[in-house]
Amino acid sequence: MLLHIPRVLLPQETTTFRQALEQSSDWVDGRETVGAQGAQVKQNQQLAESSALREQLGQRIQQALLANPLFFAAALPLRILPPRFNRYQGGETYGMHIDGAVMRMDSNQHLRSDLSCTLFFNDPDSYDGGELVVADTYGEHEVKLPAGDLILYPSSSLHEVRPVSKGARLASFFWVQSMVRNDANRRTLFEMDTAITTLTQSGADRDAILKLTGVYHNLLRQWAET
Numbered sequence: 156m157l158l159h160i161p162r163v164l165l166p167q168e169t170t171t172f173r174q175a176l177e178q179s180s181d182w183v184d185g186r187e188t189v190g191a192q193g194a195q196v197k198q199n200q201q202l203a204e205s206s207a208l209r210e211q212l213g214q215r216i217q218q219a220l221l222a223n224p225l226f227f228a229a230a231l232p233l234r235i236l237p238p239r240f241n242r243y244q245g246g247e248t249y250g251m252h253i254d255g256a257v258m259r260m261d262s263n264q265h266l267r268s269d270l271s272c273t274l275f276f277n278d279p280d281s282y283d284g285g286e287l288v289v290a291d292t293y294g295e296h297e298v299k300l301p302a303g304d305l306i307l308y309p310s311s312s313l314h315e316v317r318p319v320s321k322g323a324r325l326a327s328f329f330w331v332q333s334m335v336r337n338d339a340n341r342r343t344l345f346e347m348d349t350a351i352t353t354l355t356q357s358g359a360d361r362d363a364i365l366k367l368t369g370v371y372h373n374l375l376r377q378w379a380e381t
Contacts, residue, residue, distance in 0.1 A: 156342045157289060157296055158229050160305045163219050163274055169303040172212055173276040176240060176325050181206035185241055185249075196250030199316070202240040213238040216274065216327055228348045229307055231341060233381060234266045234332040238274070243285055244323040249316040251290075256310075258330060268310040269338075270331040275300045275324075282322030289314045307331075309338050334379040344378075347371045 164172065185201040186194040202209045216238045220226050236258055243249075258266050273287055279299045287298040287306065290313040298306045308314070310330060335341040348371060354364050 156229065156309065156338060156345065158307045159300060160223065160225050160307060162303055163223055163226070163305045164303040166303060169276055173302070173325055175208060175212065176276065179208050181208060182242060193252055196252055198247045199249060200242040209240060212240065229345050230270055230331050231334045231344065232331050233334045234260065236260060236266050236330045238327045238329040240327050242323055242325050243316060243319040246318050246320060248318040251313050251315045253313055254310045254330065266330060266332045268330040269333040269336060270307055271310045272305055272307050272329050272331065274305045274327040276302055277323065277325055278302050282324050283320045284317050285319040285324035286317045287314060288317060334381055336380060337378065340378045344371065344375060
């Protein structure tokens with residue numbers, strides 16, 4: 156499921172994030188955090204793992220995500236890898252690749268990457284190129300969202316970032332381990348949750364909504380891993 160989640164960060168906060176990243180001196184070669192295959196196609200800059208700014212901004216993003224009903228309904232997050240930050244400019248790009256299946260969170264804990272996320276900090280017309288291209292069974296989907304918006308997609312998808320030929324593209328990227336491992340099951344739950352919300356807002360029969368809500372939670376109980 157490829158899902159656009161708008162306004163994860165409000166405009167003023169997005170601007171503050173972007174300005175802090177533009178002024179930072181903590182940028183390093185993005186190839187430091189990938190394996191040998193990824194390093195062959197990755198050309199960008201990344202905020203250093205040890206950067207205090209990375210930790211500060213990352214904590215705020217996680218707070219915003221957990222307070223976002225659409226993100227929570229779609230991702231059903233169990234764990235979120237602390238957000239990282241990248242910058243593309245001067246023709247930098249990241250060729251077609253697939254994200255690693257298991258990632259280290261700290262010395263004692265790992266995360267299974269079920270969902271990949273990119274949160275944009277620049278408006279689309281401020282730079283040329285830089286589209287995130289996600290490939291699935293329906294073809295390739297180009298993504299270039301407004302500042303403050305997020306794209307959520309299965310980590311099993313092949314994807315790339317096209318070269319940025321003018322300006323700079325600043326974004327945060329991270330991964331989610333969902334309580335529901337299977338993408339099809341997670342989509343079913345999301346569609347059911349959306350339907351329940353719509354029916355509730357329309358004033359539909361309360362008993363019918365209650366039964367549908369029961370089905371949702373029984374499926375979640377059957378599929379969830381916690």
